[in-house]
Amino acid sequence: MFKKYFLLLCLFSLAYSSYGQLITEQQDLKEITDEVNLSSPYHTTLTFFYNLEEANFHPDKAAETLNLKGVTSQNGDNLSVKLKQIFEGKGVIIRTSEIPNEQDYRDTTSGYDQIYYFDKSKLPGIFLEKVGSQWKFSAFTVGQINNLHKETYPFGTAKLLDLLPKIGNDEYLGFHLWQLVGLLVLIFVVFLSHLLFTFLVDRGLLYILKRFGYGYIGEHYLLPVARITSFYLIVLLLALFLPVLQLPTGIWAWIIVIINTLKPFLITVIFYKIVDVIAAYFSKLAERTESTLDDQLVPLIRKSLKAFVVIIGTLFVLKEGLNLDIIPFLTGLSIGGVAIALAAQDTIKNFFGSIMIFLDRPFQVGDWITSGDLDGTVEEVGFRSTRVRTFRNSVMYIPNGKVADATIDNHGLRQYRRFYSTITITYDTPPDLVEEFVKGLREIVLSHPNTRKDTFHVYFNNLSSYSLDIMFYIFFEVPTWAEELRCRHEVLIKIMKLANSLDVRFAFPTQTVHMETFPEKKSLSPEYDPDVKNYQAKLTQFMQQELRKKEN
Structure with missing residues (x-):
């Protein structure tokens, strides 16, 4: 109940204050019609706008609110009209209830000077100042009126202010x-x-x-x-x-x-x-x-x-x-x-790390990189982290700050991709057939479109425990790992076809049991000739045969 009475009392007080303000303005307007009142910012503002209304158009009285220092009264009438048009063009709403009604008013925002600003944001150059015992628009404001008027109505649109009202002043819908x-x-x-x-x-x-x-x-x-x-x-x-x-x-x-x-x-x-x-x-x-x-x-x-x-x-x-x-x-x-x-040092570090990645370009999207536990293909480089697709098809997100400080092995920047393998053939392969097989391997390298032709090594390289070993050391000139796998497949298929065509058998780990003695059969152990000269003669004959082959 108390709240209801309190609310009614507040509404009554508000209505009474509004009604009192309205009565005060009506009384002030009645005084203005009799004589010009410039005793306070409130009365000066009321005098200015009231005498420029259509029903009470008295620009000469409105001009009295201007500090016409060095300006004729005839120009004052024109300046007062322009000043009102500036207020209207800028959309400045004048609420007389908010204007101070004090003769000795001082502005606290400007060193307690006796001035009053209407709207500092829209019209910083228009203000009232106390001249003697009267409040008037300052001489500075009067000097700015023509420039502000051109700024408010640019490109000659101010001429329309005189032309349009001649069409008619009849009112329709307000x-x-x-x-x-x-x-x-x-x-x-x-x-x-x-x-x-x-x-x-x-x-x-x-x-x-x-x-x-x-x-x-x-x-x-x-x-x-x-x-x-x-x-x-x-x-x-x-x-x-x-x-x-x-x-x-x-x-x-x-x-x-x-x-x-x-x-x-x-x-x-x-x-x-x-x-x-x-x-x-x-x-x-x-x-x-x-x-x-x-x-x-x-x-x-x-x-x-x-x-x-x-x-x-x-x-x-x-x-x-x-x-x-x-x-x-x-x-x-x-x-x-x-x-x-x-608070975000790591984030900033990652940001600058990303900038270093874009500037230095240690890798690019699609490259295969390794660094410690990191091993995969770069999918995306962001401002905070780099996304890498591992060969397990999982995705790793590495902060760019760590990437910029890490040692990166970029396999994607390789111009050539090495392929090294050992081709093993059986011990019963004749030496001449080994030679022909090695020549065929070299022809495979030379005929393939994606192999490096100036540097490769294909040689009969070793006698292992169960095979004759041929070193196959070549390079592929391809951009990606997928292309490398394709080339490996093609080369290995050709090697198998070459071996089949030459009847070369590939060796694999085996064990052979030899009987040292057997009835009615010659022993597998070699019998050495005690005469050393016989071996020297055989060696000389072999070297001469090899020399004839080279000459032919």
Whole structure:
């Protein structure tokens, strides 16, 4: 029950204060009609705007609120009208209840000077100051009126302020006839401009790009940018001509907020689309290079640029559209950035590690790398970590900070891939057949399209415990491990076909049991001739035979 009575009492007090304020303003207006009252910022403001209303148009009385130091009274009438148009064009709402009604008012934000600002953000150069015992618009403000008027109504649109009211002042739906006519004309001009710009872009620019072979780029990248640009031009037209219509301040103040918000927002969208155009250009350049790391770098650059555009665009929307002071926000970011940097040292280390990877290029996407326990193929290089597909088909994520400090063995950068094998054949293979078999192996190497021809080694190399060993040492000139496996397969198949065609048998570990003596059979143990000269003669005969073979 007490809460209900308290609420009713508050409502009654609010209503009474509002009613009292209304009675006070009516009494003050009654006094203004009799004489000019400049005793306080409140009375000066009331005098200025009341005498410039259509029903009570007395610019000479309004001019008395100006500090016309060095300005004639005739110019004062014109300046007072321009000053009111500046207030209306900037969308500054004057709430008389908030204006101080004190003769000795002092501004606490400017060193306690006897001045009063209406809106520092929109009109920093317009303020009242106490001159003697009277409050007037300062001489500085009066000196800025013409420049501010041109800034508010640029490109000669101020002339429309005199031409449009001549159409008629009859009111319809709370608007004057000239305002409605001007609004319809503006809508028509905006619609016509949009059609013209769309025609020039869709039919003109796109047609030219198709003729030069850039139709895909024009349709998927440049056309979206052009369409957003057309909307931005429409907003500029509205911002240029809407102030001329002198709409009610309450409505115009909201329209200004919308327009000022749309400007940076559309510019942000335009640059957001332009990032796609830049990324497409760099993608084309990346396709021309052999490295695949720059192909991975382009998406990262695109994402980073888009994030940067969104952040900067958001700041401008807050500053220009919502009229918020972003300096404290940026200051807070700088202070918080130090704390974040200390707390995220590993993240920053990984970020700079990724930069070093992109600059040094120790590997690229698709390379087979090894480093300690790391063994696999690089799939992706991000700003924080590198993703490697192991040969177990699992995925390893390694922080770029560790990758930048590690010793990387990049098998993918090999120009040649070595293949070493030992071909074993049986001991009963005749020496001449061994020679022919080795020659055939060399021909296989020379005839294969992916083998290195200037350096390879194929020799009868060893007599092992169960086989005659032929060293097969060659190099493949292939880019990937899969290609290397294919070439190995082809070469080994040809070796097997060569062995089959020459009746060469491959050896494998075996054991043979020899009987030292057996009835009616010669022993397997060699019988040595005690005469050494017989062996020397056989050796001389063998060497002579070999010499004749070389001469032939």
